Amino acid sequence: MSEKWLRLIVVATMILLVELLCRVGVIPRMVMLAPSQMVVELAEILRTGQFSADIRTTFTNIAISTALSIVLGFVAGLIIYSLPALRHALEPLLASYYAVPTFVFYPIFITLFGVGSASIIAIAVLLAVVSMITATLNGLDRIPRVLRKTAQIYRMSRAKTALLVELPATLPYLFTGVKLSVAYSFIGVIASEFILSGAGIGYAIAYAYNLFENGHMYALILLVLVTVTIVNTILNMIDRRLQARRQR
Amino acid sequence: MNPAAAGAKVVTLKQQPAPVEAHATLRGVTRIFQLPKSTLHALGPIDLDLAKGEFFSVVGPSGCGKSTLLDILAGLSAPQAGTAHFEGKPVNGVPDGVGVVFQEDASFPWLNVRDNVAFGLRRAGVDPAEIQRRVDYAIGFMGLKDFAASFPAQLSGGMRQRVCIARTLVMQPRLILLDEPFGALDQQTRLLMGDELLRLWRETSATVLLITHALDEAAMLSDRVGVMSTRPGTFIDFVETGWERDRDSRVVSTPHFGDITARLWEKLRVEALKIMSAGKS
Ligand SMILES: Nc1ncnc2c1ncn2[C@@H]1O[C@H](COP(=O)(O)OP(=O)(O)OP(=O)(O)O)[C@@H](O)[C@H]1O
Ligand SMILES: [Mg+2]
Numbered sequence: 001m002s003e004k005w006l007r008l009i010v011v012a013t014m015i016l017l018v019e020l021l022c023r024v025g026v027i028p029r030m031v032m033l034a035p036s037q038m039v040v041e042l043a044e045i046l047r048t049g050q051f052s053a054d055i056r057t058t059f060t061n062i063a064i065s066t067a068l069s070i071v072l073g074f075v076a077g078l079i080i081y082s083l084p085a086l087r088h089a090l091e092p093l094l095a096s097y098y099a100v101p102t103f104v105f106y107p108i109f110i111t112l113f114g115v116g117s118a119s120i121i122a123i124a125v126l127l128a129v130v131s132m133i134t135a136t137l138n139g140l141d142r143i144p145r146v147l148r149k150t151a152q153i154y155r156m157s158r159a160k161t162a163l164l165v166e167l168p169a170t171l172p173y174l175f176t177g178v179k180l181s182v183a184y185s186f187i188g189v190i191a192s193e194f195i196l197s198g199a200g201i202g203y204a205i206a207y208a209y210n211l212f213e214n215g216h217m218y219a220l221i222l223l224v225l226v227t228v229t230i231v232n233t234i235l236n237m238i239d240r241r242l243q244a245r246r247q248r
Numbered sequence: 249m250n251p252a253a254a255g256a257k258v259v260t261l262k263q264q265p266a267p268v269e270a271h272a273t274l275r276g277v278t279r280i281f282q283l284p285k286s287t288l289h290a291l292g293p294i295d296l297d298l299a300k301g302e303f304f305s306v307v308g309p310s311g312c313g314k315s316t317l318l319d320i321l322a323g324l325s326a327p328q329a330g331t332a333h334f335e336g337k338p339v340n341g342v343p344d345g346v347g348v349v350f351q352e353d354a355s356f357p358w359l360n361v362r363d364n365v366a367f368g369l370r371r372a373g374v375d376p377a378e379i380q381r382r383v384d385y386a387i388g389f390m391g392l393k394d395f396a397a398s399f400p401a402q403l404s405g406g407m408r409q410r411v412c413i414a415r416t417l418v419m420q421p422r423l424i425l426l427d428e429p430f431g432a433l434d435q436q437t438r439l440l441m442g443d444e445l446l447r448l449w450r451e452t453s454a455t456v457l458l459i460t461h462a463l464d465e466a467a468m469l470s471d472r473v474g475v476m477s478t479r480p481g482t483f484i485d486f487v488e489t490g491w492e493r494d495r496d497s498r499v500v501s502t503p504h505f506g507d508i509t510a511r512l513w514e515k516l517r518v519e520a521l522k523i524m525s526a527g528k529s
Contacts, residue, residue: 146352149324152341153348154368164371168358245357245401 033218041219051204051220058189058201059227061117065124065185070178072125073132080133081140094137097130102188106196119196124188128181135177139170172242179235186228271300271455272321272423276330278480279316289480291316293330296474296483298423298455303446305458305466307512308476309519314459315351317481318425321457322348334423347421349429351459355400355411361387362396365415372419386414389444405432410441417448424449427459438462439497442469450493463516467508468500475515478522485515 015035021027022034033041045051080087102123109119147169151161193202201220208217278292291313298304308314319325320332323342332339334346355364365386369379387396390410400408409432416424426445430438442465449456460466466473467489475485489508491499499505 144352144354146350146354147356149319149348149350150354150356152324153322153346154371155342155344156371160371165356168356171358245399 030212030214033214037215038218038222041215042222045216045219051201051216054200054204055223057117057199058193061120061124061189061200062182062185065121065128065189066182068121068125069128069132069181069185073129073177073181074136074174076129077133077136077140081137087137094130094134102127103191103195106192110196115196115198117199120189120192120200123192123196124185127188128184131180131184132177135173135175135180136170138176139173140166142173143169172239172246175239175242179232179239182231182235186224186231190224270297270333271302271335272296272298272457273333274317274321274330275333277317277320277327277332278329279313279320279325280328291320291479291481292327294482298457301453301455303449303456303458303469303471305460305470305473306476307460307463307466307473307516308481309478309516309523310461312476312479312519313481314476315427318348318427318457318459321423322346322425324348345422347416347419347424349409349412349416349424349426351427351431353400353405353408353412355408355415357400360397360399361392361403361411364400364411365418368415368419382418382420386418389417389448390414406434406437409433420452421454423455423457425457425459428461429458430465431461438465439468439500443496445469446496463509463512464500464505467505467512468495468497473508473512475512476519478519484519485511487511 018027018032019034019036022029022032022037080090105126106119106123109122113119113122143166147165148161151165156164189200190202193200194206197203201224205217205220208214208220274294274296276292277294277296279290281288281290294317306314306317316325320327321334321339323332323334323339323346326340334343337343356367359367362383366379366383369382374382387393390413392407392410392414395403395407400411403411409429413426413429430441433441445456445458446469448454458466458469470489471491472489473487474483475487476482477484487508490504
């Protein structure tokens with residue numbers, strides 16, 4: 001609890017410090033808005049609905065990318081798990097996957113899918129899916145053998161064992177993959193919007209930046225930060241509950 | 249309590265072993281594990297007859313193949329040579345009527361105690377009212393009443409093992425295989441749980457095979473104790489205890505108990521020494 005308070009105090013102090021530096025003019029308005037001003041600007045753009053279309057596009061793309069990554073990653077994980085030879089071949093690739101800057105492939109996606117949501121989702125999925133594959137493999141590896149033996153003693157079918165024993169046993173590990181898929185989808189979608197899009201929050205931020213519209217820019221940045229914080233808080237709450245069960 | 253009185257009252261040697269019908273048998277059972285670069289002869293050849301309603305214990309040095317033996321009897325793994333039979337039929341997959349309490353904690357961490365205990369009954373499609381009745385009984389029997397809604401992570405190792413015993417008992421197996429079920433318990437609780445196990449065995453007339461590393465437990469609970477050699481495990485001795493069916497932990501204070509334990513240790517000591525000297529060289 002005290003740790004939580006300390007964290008809150010540190011963050012609050014930093015925000016207050018920036019606020020102060022902005023108010024006295026140490027940080028010029030051209031460089032950065034005071035945090036309180038950002039909140040005002042955010043409220044304003046939400047009220048006018050000026051960026052509503054961009055916001056909707058971005059969050060829709062993030063949701064699609066997350067869902068696709070989870071489903072594809074889980075299915076791919078199951079397939080790779082059931083084919084040990086394939087797994088053996090793929091393992092080094094999976095392990096070093098995140099050393100590759102996925103964004104360098106953006107020209108390929110534009111050629112394939114054109115400029116727009118399809119390309120953005122593709123790049124975000126490419127970024128996120130491997131974390132789900134890895135989490136699935138990890139979870140399946142960690143099912144204690146004795147739980148499968150117990151299912152056998154109850155004379156359960158293969159399908160029932162998968163559904164009622166293996167799936168719940170892997171769930172805490174799968175959820176780690178879900179959390180990472182969400183995070184990578186946020187990064188993948190918003191970052192792609194900077195480079196290959198004419199819509200979305202990332203695009204709107206870049207656009208505002210180019211036109212020196214600091215108010216809009218910081219409002220949108222704040223919106224992303226707040227959303228990510230809320231989503232992560234919820235995911236972490238679920239995660240903690242799952243992890244508490246896992247402990248033995 | 250008074251040891252002399254307990255001895256006089258509780259212990260009477262059976263005059264003659266009653267003629268019995270074999271409930272489960274192993275003939276020439278051998279298990280060899282294929283390791284990446286070699287093979288490991290873990291068990292056998294083993295011959296064993298479990299009489300119907302018998303309480304049989306297995307003692308043996310660590311790693312001699314006791315759990316492997318249990319797996320084969322339960323139909324969880326197949327022997328490379330030999331055959332296993334249960335109720336006259338060859339064991340091929342897990343037979344109906346066999347219950348196992350594993351050496352490792354096998355409780356499902358995502359289910360509370362009640363749901364853990366009810367799990368097998370639900371899979372077997374037992375009537376809900378009957379499930380309720382059996383689960384309540386087993387939870388009470390195992391002293392878990394106050395923890396019915398707790399999750400395994402909130403329980404001690406010994407309590408989790410009791411959950412596993414309870415969930416095996418509710419299935420009312422005809423052959424109960426227990427792999428060091430009291431390993432995580434302290435000595436007092438172990439003796440008392442032993443009494444409960446005896447009570448249960450008397451009430452159900454199930455056949456019991458108990459694997460244990462505690463010689464006193466084996467001597468006190470069993471009709472017969474099989475002593476295994478070091479790996480590859482084979483039976484080097486069978487000790488008939490001669491206890492009457494209506495016995496309890498008080499037999500530990502009788503001279504006969506001392507005799508049984510001494511005989512078990514005499515055989516096991518030789519095997520334990522082999523491991524010690526193998527470790528040194
Ligand atoms: N699945 C397996 N693959 C390879 N070797 C195994 C496997 N299971 C058991 N063994 C080996 O077989 C031998 C017997 O194992 P087992 O678990 O039956 O011994 P145990 O008598 O139950 O030992 P403990 O008293 O420590 O429980 C050990 O040497 C063990 O390493
Ligand atoms: Mg064992």
